[in-house]
Amino acid sequence: MKQIKIDPITRLEGHGKIDIFLNDDGEVAxxxxxxxxxxxxxxxxVGRPVEEMPxxxxxxxxxCPEAHHMAAAKACDxxxxxxxxxxxxxxxxxxxxxxxxxDHTTHFYALGGPDFIVGPDAPAxxxxxxxxxxxxxxxxxxxxxxxxxxxxxVIKTLGGKQTHQITSMPGGVSKGVxxxxxxxxxxxxEWFVEFGKFTIQAFNDxxxxxxxxxxxxxxxxxxxxxxxxGLVDENNKVNFYDGKVRVVDPDGKEFVKYSPNEYxxxxxxxxxxxxxLKFPFLKKVGWKGFVDGRESGIYRATPLSRLNxxxxxxxxxxxxxxxxxxxxxxxxxxxxxxxxxxxxxIELLSGAEMALDLIRDPEISATHIRNIPTEIPxxxxxxxxxxxxxxxxxxxxxxxxxxxxxxxxxxxTNNYAPITMSINxxxxxxxxxxxEVTEGTLNKIEMAFRAYxxxxxxxxxYMPGKMPIEVRIFDSSNNLIDLVTRNP
Amino acid sequence: xxxxxxxxxxxxxxxxxxxxxxxLHEKILDVANAFDIVFWPVALDFKYHDVRAMKDxxxxxxxxxxxxxxxxxxxxxxxxxxKSKLVVAFGACAHEGGxxxxxxxxxxxxxxxxxxxxSPSTVSNNGTYPQTHTRMPEGEIEIPEILETVKALxxxxxxxxxxxxxPPQPDQIWGVIEYILSGKPMPARGATLGAGDKTCCEExxxxxxxxxxxxxxxxxxxxxxxxxxxxxxxxxxxxxxSRSGCGALCPKANIPCRGCYGAPPNCPDQGAKMVxxxxxxxxxxxxxxxxxxxxxxxxxxGTFYRFSVPQSILxxxxxx
Numbered sequence: 001m002k003q004i005k006i007d008p009i010t011r012l013e014g015h016g017k018i019d020i021f022l023n024d025d026g027e028v029a030x031x032x033x034x035x036x037x038x039x040x041x042x043x044x045x046v047g048r049p050v051e052e053m054p055x056x057x058x059x060x061x062x063x064c065p066e067a068h069h070m071a072a073a074k075a076c077d078x079x080x081x082x083x084x085x086x087x088x089x090x091x092x093x094x095x096x097x098x099x100x101x102x103d104h105t106t107h108f109y110a111l112g113g114p115d116f117i118v119g120p121d122a123p124a125x126x127x128x129x130x131x132x133x134x135x136x137x138x139x140x141x142x143x144x145x146x147x148x149x150x151x152x153x154v155i156k157t158l159g160g161k162q163t164h165q166i167t168s169m170p171g172g173v174s175k176g177v178x179x180x181x182x183x184x185x186x187x188x189x190e191w192f193v194e195f196g197k198f199t200i201q202a203f204n205d206x207x208x209x210x211x212x213x214x215x216x217x218x219x220x221x222x223x224x225x226x227x228x229x230g231l232v233d234e235n236n237k238v239n240f241y242d243g244k245v246r247v248v249d250p251d252g253k254e255f256v257k258y259s260p261n262e263y264x265x266x267x268x269x270x271x272x273x274x275x276x277l278k279f280p281f282l283k284k285v286g287w288k289g290f291v292d293g294r295e296s297g298i299y300r301a302t303p304l305s306r307l308n309x310x311x312x313x314x315x316x317x318x319x320x321x322x323x324x325x326x327x328x329x330x331x332x333x334x335x336x337x338x339x340x341x342x343x344x345x346i347e348l349l350s351g352a353e354m355a356l357d358l359i360r361d362p363e364i365s366a367t368h369i370r371n372i373p374t375e376i377p378x379x380x381x382x383x384x385x386x387x388x389x390x391x392x393x394x395x396x397x398x399x400x401x402x403x404x405x406x407x408x409x410x411x412x413t414n415n416y417a418p419i420t421m422s423i424n425x426x427x428x429x430x431x432x433x434x435x436e437v438t439e440g441t442l443n444k445i446e447m448a449f450r451a452y453x454x455x456x457x458x459x460x461x462y463m464p465g466k467m468p469i470e471v472r473i474f475d476s477s478n479n480l481i482d483l484v485t486r487n488p
Numbered sequence: 489x490x491x492x493x494x495x496x497x498x499x500x501x502x503x504x505x506x507x508x509x510x511x512l513h514e515k516i517l518d519v520a521n522a523f524d525i526v527f528w529p530v531a532l533d534f535k536y537h538d539v540r541a542m543k544d545x546x547x548x549x550x551x552x553x554x555x556x557x558x559x560x561x562x563x564x565x566x567x568x569x570x571k572s573k574l575v576v577a578f579g580a581c582a583h584e585g586g587x588x589x590x591x592x593x594x595x596x597x598x599x600x601x602x603x604x605x606x607s608p609s610t611v612s613n614n615g616t617y618p619q620t621h622t623r624m625p626e627g628e629i630e631i632p633e634i635l636e637t638v639k640a641l642x643x644x645x646x647x648x649x650x651x652x653x654x655p656p657q658p659d660q661i662w663g664v665i666e667y668i669l670s671g672k673p674m675p676a677r678g679a680t681l682g683a684g685d686k687t688c689c690e691e692x693x694x695x696x697x698x699x700x701x702x703x704x705x706x707x708x709x710x711x712x713x714x715x716x717x718x719x720x721x722x723x724x725x726x727x728x729x730s731r732s733g734c735g736a737l738c739p740k741a742n743i744p745c746r747g748c749y750g751a752p753p754n755c756p757d758q759g760a761k762m763v764x765x766x767x768x769x770x771x772x773x774x775x776x777x778x779x780x781x782x783x784x785x786x787x788x789x790g791t792f793y794r795f796s797v798p799q800s801i802l803x804x805x806x807x808x
Contacts, residue, residue: 017631038557040603044590062655164655269607401706
């Protein structure tokens with residue numbers, strides 16, 4: 001038995017590690033994707049006042065603190081049985097849609113996009129944001145930095161801090177926007193929509209006009225037939241901030257649509273002894289191991305999953321692109337993991353359009369932005385879509401609002417089992433007996449999980465953008481016999 | 489002259505410190521030009537063995553963020569110390585333990601029990617918890633061991649400087665970088681960089697009258713006056729026990745401070761400082777009345793020490 005280690009691939013509450021075992025024939029026997037860190041938020045938040053959760057749980061992830069901030073605030077509203085003012089809801093949704101547009105930009109240009117824009121087999125030294133700039137043109141690098149800067153600026157205005165936001169609290173928000181601030185934000189949002197359109201165009205020109213890429217997207221190596229999850233509004237359109245969780249089966253038919261407080265009837269988590277992260281699955285289908293299909297409770301919660309689970313996008317430009325994606329890829333649902341990149345930029349555009357609609361709503365600068373809770377706090381669930389998957393916060397308190405139980409099902413965690421399966425399938429498809437494991441092979445295995453934009457993925461590929469990867473091949477006596485590394 | 493060698497590393501952190509560096513926006517390119525960045529998992533090739541192969545003290549500056557919660561964090565802290573001339577504890581977690589340090593208010597056993605057995609969505613796998621070494625049919629795989637106590641960086645290795653904040657504000661980070669690049673002599677070892685030397689209150693625009701209080705409120709319970717000091721209105725704000733440096737971002741967003749920049753200068757314990765600030769505003773003399781008023785402050789431990797339990801005189805609670 002040979003063992004290949006991809007260690008560490010970094011971050012999701014720490015780092016990640018992939019072990020690939022080969023049998024004596026040199027074929028893949030099995031793969032293990034391990035998460036080696038646990039900080040224990042669910043337990044150490046017990047005893048804290050519930051209203052502090054929107055500012056404690058942001059520290060679960062500094063890349064997407066907005067998601068935890070909002071899920072926590074919504075769970076607090078539910079705990080106190082308080083309805084928030086309409087303007088507060090719009091302010092939270094505005095921040096949230098701007099965040100989605102910015103976060104998806106980072107992933108598309110710096111993390112996932114380079115594989116397509118520069119090419120999956122291009123030299124590693126070029127397969128990064130700088131390579132993207134070289135291929136698409138110099139002004140794009142500046143645009144991407146400007147997009148980040150502008151979204152962070154709007155988030156700071158609305159959320160109080162650009163990282164680890166503070167303004168959402170039980171009953172609403174602590175701070176509104178003045179008419180002057182709203183005018184400023186409107187200009188940014190107009191810019192975001194233009195940036196979204198530009199990004200869609202770039203994807204069309206570079207990826208869709210290249211049959212090799214389209215074939216790669218649709219290849220079986222990068223496909224898994226699973227259930228799909230996403231938050232939808234009352235018209236079953238994608239909604240990032242609010243709504244019900246809709247799950248469709250591998251044929252695209254609605255399997256269940258549940259309210260936040262029904263999550264425990266629908267979701268359970270499986271424990272394995274070799275990793276600190278749990279594997280969520282659909283309770284009514286059951287855990288059947290790392291297999292896909294209708295009989296397995298494994299579901300995915302990604303941009304593509306949200307599009308699969310919904311009937312459409314809430315905004316016109318994104319809706320047009322949504323229709324185009326499904327007609328190009330052969331109808332709903334799409335199982336091709338790599339199509340997640342396409343879905344992601346459709347969401348980017350939708351987030352930008354939605355933010356522009358919200359900032360143009362005259363109510364956005366209203367001053368009634370908070371209701372004081374009057375009922376005794378008990379228990380509540382808050383759900384939002386994090387960019388990396390449906391995020392659930394569930395709190396139980398005593399009558400003073402001191403936390404007695406906290407249960408969290410975090411964005412990327414939803415996709416832990418599917419990522420594991422995607423890695424396994426890609427490794428089996430790409431590592432063949434007697435064929436040298438090259439850097440290009442590793443990149444393609446890596447592409448299988450990078451499509452999910454897992455939180456540890458944000459950590460890699462950033463500026464100079466070299467996915468740090470090292471494969472060590474051991475013989476059955478655990479002697480190192482080969483070393484393949486990604487060259488800087 | 490060769491460029492100074494810079495390393496950035498994260499232990500148990502959320503990634504927010506890295507985002508704060510990226511929030512330098514276009515200036516990040518200046519950093520990349522001025523330094524030879526030899527190790528930065530977020531940006532560069534990530535190989536432990538490359539660092540191990542470096543000569544001792546060959547890295548000029550290491551910015552280390554994140555708390556120490558497991559055996560791997562601990563090993564990496566020692567490795568970075570050996571290889572670096574200067575180690576900077578970067579951000580609240582490395583500085584004082586940060587939010588992950590709240591785990592010292594519970595125990596590792598309680599955490600494992602909840603996460604892998606008792607939580608309502610968890611289907612217990614015959615009561616199995618994750619193991620550091622697991623023998624699978626194909627071979628053995630391993631994960632690091634979780635420590636019993638979360639530690640700040642200087643509880644594991646010697647630290648030369650501190651940059652506080654959760655996260656450190658980008659303008660402050662840039663200030664430190666400009667200072668280093670200016671070639672001016674570095675401050676005395678142990679100094680705090682990228683922060684002020686007063687309290688958060690000094691940066692806060694709210695009017696302070698040092699009122700005497702008979703009642704405390706939780707932030708959601710009242711609509712407070714946005715121009716008046718939170719503490720004067722009976723809302724717990726850690727400003728008086730917090731170092732300046734952020735520009736009072738939270739109070740400016742109508743939210744009380746929670747002390748992420750750590751204790752002010754010459755104050756060994758942030759929570760103790762907060763207790764003294766509170767006692768000076770309570771309007772009561774009888775023990776019973778004082779107790780009644782103090783009882784309105786929920787979770788003083790988790791609030792006054794929100795970011796600093798491991799570094800505090802308390803350090804951790806014993807068995808609960």
